[in-house]
Amino acid sequence: MPLILSGDGITSDNITSLAASKLTGQVPDANAPSGSIIQVVHGQLISNRVQVSSSSFVTVGSGVSITPLSTSNKILVNVQVGINIKHELSIGRGGSTNITGVSHGLVTETDDNWTHQRFFYVDSPNSTSSQTYYLTARGYNGSTATVYISDFSPDGPFAYMTLMEIAA
Numbered sequence: 001m002p003l004i005l006s007g008d009g010i011t012s013d014n015i016t017s018l019a020a021s022k023l024t025g026q027v028p029d030a031n032a033p034s035g036s037i038i039q040v041v042h043g044q045l046i047s048n049r050v051q052v053s054s055s056s057f058v059t060v061g062s063g064v065s066i067t068p069l070s071t072s073n074k075i076l077v078n079v080q081v082g083i084n085i086k087h088e089l090s091i092g093r094g095g096s097t098n099i100t101g102v103s104h105g106l107v108t109e110t111d112d113n114w115t116h117q118r119f120f121y122v123d124s125p126n127s128t129s130s131q132t133y134y135l136t137a138r139g140y141n142g143s144t145a146t147v148y149i150s151d152f153s154p155d156g157p158f159a160y161m162t163l164m165e166i167a168a
Helices: none
Strands: 004-006 009-011 037-045 051-054 060-068 073-083 087-093 107-109 115-123 131-137 145-148 159-166
Touching: 037 060, 051 060, 051 131, 060 159, 073 087, 073 131, 087 115, 131 159
Parallel strands: none
Antiparallel strands: 004 009, 037 159, 051 145, 060 131, 073 115, 073 159, 087 107, 087 131
């Protein structure tokens, strides 16, 4: 007797009960329409104090990894961070510290005051190998400063990254 999946749930004459622990695995993405979210990975960017200057972006905190299921799929990167000091933010992946390609990054306009920043980027890693994304920063307008993230915020830990694989 086949299992039937409908708006009312899974039905079969042979199933009397099914433990939630038995519902594991991955939903096949082969028939997922373009734009569907296939997988989501969420992680906290472990706090760090990093000295930055205007010359180049440097990694600030830990990263979050995802393994795309298809080379044609996109990765939507969502960063939420509590941060201080006037600086520029970007996103790094692998050996690159600025995959967004912008020349100035996201500029935060704060001087020694805490602010919450949220930004998004759609990446095309063109790979089915594990990809690690991380927050990067550099000094603003030639400045050198120490960037503080996460648990240094007066509101408590606040540095997260969510990665979503989007079907092509």
